[in-house]
Amino acid sequence: MEDNAGKPSNNATVTVTYLPCTVDIGGTIYLDNSGLADGITGTPVNGTTLGLYVTLKQGNNQIAVHAVDAAGKYVFSETPVGTYKLVLGTTSTGSSAKQLPSGYFTSSEGGRISTGGTIAAGVASGDGTANGETTITVDCAEITYENLRTTAASYLLNNFGISTTDPLPVTLASFTAAREGTAAVLEWTTTEEENSDRFEVEHSRNGKDWGLIGTVKSHVDSKVVNTYGYTHTMPSEGTNYYRLKMVDRASDRRDESFAYSRIRSVEFPGVQVLLYPNPAVRFVNVTGQEGKTVQVYDVAGTLRMTARVANGRIGTDSLENGVYLVKMNDTNGKTIVRKFVILK
Incomplete structure (x- = not known):
């Protein structure tokens, strides 16, 4: 710095203003009929044709609304640090809860994107639900101002999956069948249940012809891990096949719809007839x-x-x-x- 006489001076003051950290929040809406079974997979939807919008909320306050474009994308630019909720809807002025066009259902959100069997780099695993909304926290701890707008770290990716099929009311995490003495012991766990009514345990001797052998009531609505069990005390000699029929509660939207689990088998070689x-x-x-x-x-x-x-x-x-x-x-x-x- 120089003074008025053109000579160097050490008395000058330089003021530096640090701008607050901001992050872009965006994502893509995918048509994904497989839902939570494998993370988000599928093809981007035409958000313009479907009339889709994403609402950004902080607490009870609506911050902004962004239309989903023809490539299925949306973005909220330069969002400050904080915790937010993203809600998928069909209202241009914003939605407080999920909304979808007729014939569509939410299948997942925030999940990984799969392209040709390869998981896309830098994509978060999501919240593991299918309720049309997801909560995220913007944290700039590892982002500096210089790279804020140029690196992947400045962009928080939050995707939604929607489906043209009514999603399964139960997220089945595991289902096993094992021989214990002369009985077959079945165990299964769920990580989420929505409007679920019951599990019907079915048995077959050939894997084609099935019969009901028992019923286990579900927890109806739950977002925690639940464990269930059933013991088949009279299995047949040879191979015994088992499957679960997961039945939804009857409602205005569903009429006891159901889906089957994968088939499990238990071998009882040489069952002694006494x-x-x-x-x-x-x-x-x-x-x-x-x-x-x-x-x-x-x-x-x-x-x-x-x-x-x-x-x-x-x-x-x-x-x-x-x-x-x-x-x-x-x-x-x-x-x-x-x-x-x-x-x-």
């Missing part, structure tokens, strides 16, 4: 034959009765004292014969 008590009086227990029809013969080879095994047993009130043979089939169609005695 008859007891032996001698018997009024009934005899028959293991490994639940729901099957068996034939009872006397030692002369005469068919004395045909009975269906229910609750693990058949009634023997009609039989006199004597020796009898029970004829039945295993899961492979092989004939099994067992002997028992009636002694009253």
